Amino acid sequence: MFVIAYNILFLLIAWILGQCIYNIFLHPLRHIPGPLLAKVSRCWLFSLEIRGTQHLKIHSLHRKYGPIMRISPNEVSFDDIEASDIIYAQTSKFEKSEYYYRAFEDQGPNLFSIRDRQHHSQAKRLVSHAFSRANVIQHESSIYDKALYLMDRIEQRAKERRTIPLFPAFRCMTLDTISEFCFGKSTGALHMNNFESTTFEAIDKANGAVLFFQYFPFLRHLIQWANNYKICAVPNGFIELAQKAEAGLQDVHSSGSWTMFKNMISMAEKKSTQLTKEQLVSEGMLMIVAGTDTTATSLSVTLHNLLQQPETYKKLQDEIRTAMPTMDSRPTIQVLDTLPFLDACVKEGLRLACPSHTRLPRTVPSDGWYFKKHYFPYGTNVSTSPLYYLHSDNVFHSPKKYNPFRWLVDDEKRRHLLANFHPFSRGTRQCIGQNLSSIEQKIVLSLFIRRFNPGTVLKKKVSLIEAVTAVPDDPLEVLVNLIFE
Numbered sequence: 202m203f204v205i206a207y208n209i210l211f212l213l214i215a216w217i218l219g220q221c222i223y224n225i226f227l228h229p230l231r232h233i234p235g236p237l238l239a240k241v242s243r244c245w246l247f248s249l250e251i252r253g254t255q256h257l258k259i260h261s262l263h264r265k266y267g268p269i270m271r272i273s274p275n276e277v278s279f280d281d282i283e284a285s286d287i288i289y290a291q292t293s294k295f296e297k298s299e300y301y302y303r304a305f306e307d308q309g310p311n312l313f314s315i316r317d318r319q320h321h322s323q324a325k326r327l328v329s330h331a332f333s334r335a336n337v338i339q340h341e342s343s344i345y346d347k348a349l350y351l352m353d354r355i356e357q358r359a360k361e362r363r364t365i366p367l368f369p370a371f372r373c374m375t376l377d378t379i380s381e382f383c384f385g386k387s388t389g390a391l392h393m394n395n396f397e398s399t400t401f402e403a404i405d406k407a408n409g410a411v412l413f414f415q416y417f418p419f420l421r422h423l424i425q426w427a428n429n430y431k432i433c434a435v436p437n438g439f440i441e442l443a444q445k446a447e448a449g450l451q452d453v454h455s456s457g458s459w460t461m462f463k464n465m466i467s468m469a470e471k472k473s474t475q476l477t478k479e480q481l482v483s484e485g486m487l488m489i490v491a492g493t494d495t496t497a498t499s500l501s502v503t504l505h506n507l508l509q510q511p512e513t514y515k516k517l518q519d520e521i522r523t524a525m526p527t528m529d530s531r532p533t534i535q536v537l538d539t540l541p542f543l544d545a546c547v548k549e550g551l552r553l554a555c556p557s558h559t560r561l562p563r564t565v566p567s568d569g570w571y572f573k574k575h576y577f578p579y580g581t582n583v584s585t586s587p588l589y590y591l592h593s594d595n596v597f598h599s600p601k602k603y604n605p606f607r608w609l610v611d612d613e614k615r616r617h618l619l620a621n622f623h624p625f626s627r628g629t630r631q632c633i634g635q636n637l638s639s640i641e642q643k644i645v646l647s648l649f650i651r652r653f654n655p656g657t658v659l660k661k662k663v664s665l666i667e668a669v670t671a672v673p674d675d676p677l678e679v680l681v682n683l684i685f686e
């Protein structure tokens with residue numbers, strides 16, 4: 202017995218050593234520079250991801266190893282806009298990497314996780330009209346209702362000299378907006394005393410679990426198996442999120458008004474496509490997660506910075522007053538879109554926060570890929586985060602500084618900035634919710650700036666935790682002063 206165990210251990214160690222030697226000296230990616238430990242095994246990348254600092258770290262390591270860097274035995278990171286232009290092009294043949302995106306599939310595939318091009322374009326056709334700018338504008342009044350309710354709550358707190366936690370407050374706003382848009386009913390988070398919601402707990406837990414499912418996919422099955430047989434109940438957030446999505450989908454049937462899901466189901470019927478309950482739940486979970494923290498992070502970072510720059514705040518306030526002469530003016534989004542400084546402030550918040558830090562890995566297609574004298578064989582994972590370009594000091598001078606004035610430049614300079622500005626990614630897999638997000642941000646910002654003056658910002662410096670969506674490591678509490686007119 203002892204001899205068998207000894208032999209098994211010996212074989213295991215020999216196999217691990219063999220793998221390490223192969224990965225360093227014989228692997229087709231052996232010529233690509235990168236930290237030695239990254240070449241040896243995926244543990245190096247996992248150890249960064251578990252600390253939630255992977256993209257800041259990888260970005261800084263690119264300075265040492267150059268724009269093409271091996272970050273795990275079979276994954277190469279690029280800090281090179283030309284590579285990014287190719288990988289995420291409209292006609293790109295690079296599909297989403299299975300190891301990374303399958304982890305987002307709990308009940309079944311969804312728009313975000315589907316890898317096959319044709320399957321994705323079929324799924325996208327069912328929802329793209331709902332998220333078009335023209336359609337989102339139709340729902341402007343519902344966004345205004347929520348934003349106004351939030352402003353009333355902030356006003357109440359301002360009168361009582363109580364702080365406003367920016368991130369939780371905007372999270373409630375974005376959660377209720379996406380819920381009403383998709384399911385016809387908001388979750389009521391905006392009405393909760395301390396801007397809390399059980400949905401946030403589910404999102405946070407799922408964010409924590411997804412990393413483990415990416416590296417150890419068997420864990421998901423193990424947890425499901427253990428839960429099914431009541432051996433132990435392991436919460437992973439996905440179960441709670443699925444319950445939220447199911448409850449939302451129940452509301453769709455009872456809602457008399459337009460909803461994204463009603464629209465999606467009727468589009469599917471017209472195309473004689475059968476949507477299973479699992480597919481709908483999976484899309485519902487995706488909408489809740491993708492539509493909440495992203496926009497809330499961007500809004501929080503924008504306001505947190507504006508409140509610390511009184512002159513910039515004043516300039517924005519003066520511009521907003523032209524579109525909102527009285528406190529109860531409700532300019533349409535077309536009017537808000539004509540305000541260049543508001544646009545600059547939103548862009549700068551998106552640039553600085555980069556709510557989707559993730560490196561968006563893709564797989565090299567079957568014919569391999571030659572790029573800048575390197576050959577990447579079929580199946581290599583290639584990745585690059587929008588963050589690397591949004592925080593590039595070659596393009597954005599003092600990139601860690603919130604400076605909306607950088608956007609007020611002539612057309613040529615602006616084109617150069619925009620060529621590196623892809624917070625929503627691009628190509629066929631770009632963010633479907635960007636119109637909704639931009640409209641939400643402009644409405645909330647203009648109402649806030651019109652009604653309040655800066656007070657005190659409790660924590661001046663904010664860091665972001667790199668979960669699936671980057672979120673502030675602090676609620677960002679501020680005191681504001683009500684404007685009396």
Ligand code: HEM
Nearest residue numbers: 312313488491492495496556557625626630632633634638
């Ligand atoms: C500041 C706000 C937002 C940012 C920065 C952002 C960023 C992104 C990025 C970078 C992607 C590409 C992901 C990839 O290639 O893996 C993406 C995809 C996606 N986003 Fe957003 N997002 C935001 C808001 C929203 C909102 C409000 C929704 C509404 C539900 C949404 C829904 C989606 C969906 C469904 C996809 C998958 C699209 C596809 O693959 O066809 N996002 N987002």
